[in-house]
Amino acid sequence: MVNMYSPEDRTAKAIIRDTAVELFGEHGVDAVPLRAVAQRCELSQPLIIKHYGSREGLVRAADEHVLGLLGNALEAAANAKGSGVVSALGDPVVTRYVLRLLTSSGERASAAYARLHDFSRATVRRLHEEGHVAADADIDELATVLLAHDLSVLFLRDRIAETTGTDPLSPTGLTSWTATVARLYSGKAVTAVADSVATRSQPPSSRPTM
Template sequence: MQPAPEEEDLTARARIRDAALRLFGEQGFDRATIRSIADAAGVSSGLVRHHFGSKEALRDECDAYLARALVRLNDQVRAHMSTSETNYLAVAVSVFAPYRSYIARTLVEGRVAPLFDTLTDLGAERLAELDEKRADPPEVSRDARATVAAAMSLSVSVLYEHVSRRLGVDVFSAEGQGLLARILLDIYSHPWLDPEEAATLRARLPEGSGSGEGSVEEKARDD
């Protein structure tokens, strides 16, 4: 299954965005310039400003584009969940591999909030389905679990060099995608703690440690 590109992907605007994603990832936001992005896209600096207005707005569009790509990927995967050809993990890695440097750098800089929030929201939707099948009710809020899961899933992009070195294969290569998919499937399907061990450790947690209830927006409204 190949993810469908956006309709705009053949336009000058899309070439500018893709050039910005690459240069922001390679050079960082401060070092990359409007001129260098324009040169990489094969357009004039004036056209970059015409489409985006400023470098900051261009970066916002890069963030929003990755979030939209994630939604499209999720929709495609869910539409093919019953087919054996679907390998969500491998597809996800291949879709975002070209943007690895951008994602890794901007995550460290505290950016790509749209991508992180979208990944968290989609994870929460999936957890809602999984929670219905749980024999034990979760003690931590769905949003809290989805937030941490999103951070864990994006960590491979940030720690790409280390993960590839330890596994002995580029995790963004075809071979690496297959290996990463198998590893994640094994981890997710075999919990590290049995219920008794988890109960023992839970009993040792300090009281009032919270359940992660409420989103960032909800807490902000309460303050």
């Protein structure tokens, strides 16, 4: 089983981290000095340094926290636990942070995506071992596709809600979204696509001819 991330209680250290997540998501890491974090959470800069050592240490802690929450959501989604997804991603602060992090350039973005992909791959491998994934499935490719799907819902959440009238990550929206995706992946929603994929996967000698 994938190890779940457990955020610490609301200590001063956690308050500083959560405030940093909020500000970094709003303005970007480079635009937020420690002074701004201290002012927002009404604590001193020396206390921030005491807990995190440096600004870079605070950034690493913020990344770790948000990626841990997102990892929890991926695990919940894989286990069809809708409430887990909602609780992990219900806060738009997390969405803003992840969006900025993964769409930026540099080592932080690459490392963050690599970690999420590793988590997704571990989840798919576990599902494969439990018999929930086809024996001939490419684990790495499946993990990549599923991660891309989950992130697309996260990043396009507001636009999807505007179009459908329902937040896709709300309990009601998630139930409907999951059902539609299940029909799509099973080939029941768009049969022409399923037939086309099945035909392409057949060896040339067994494909139907005109």
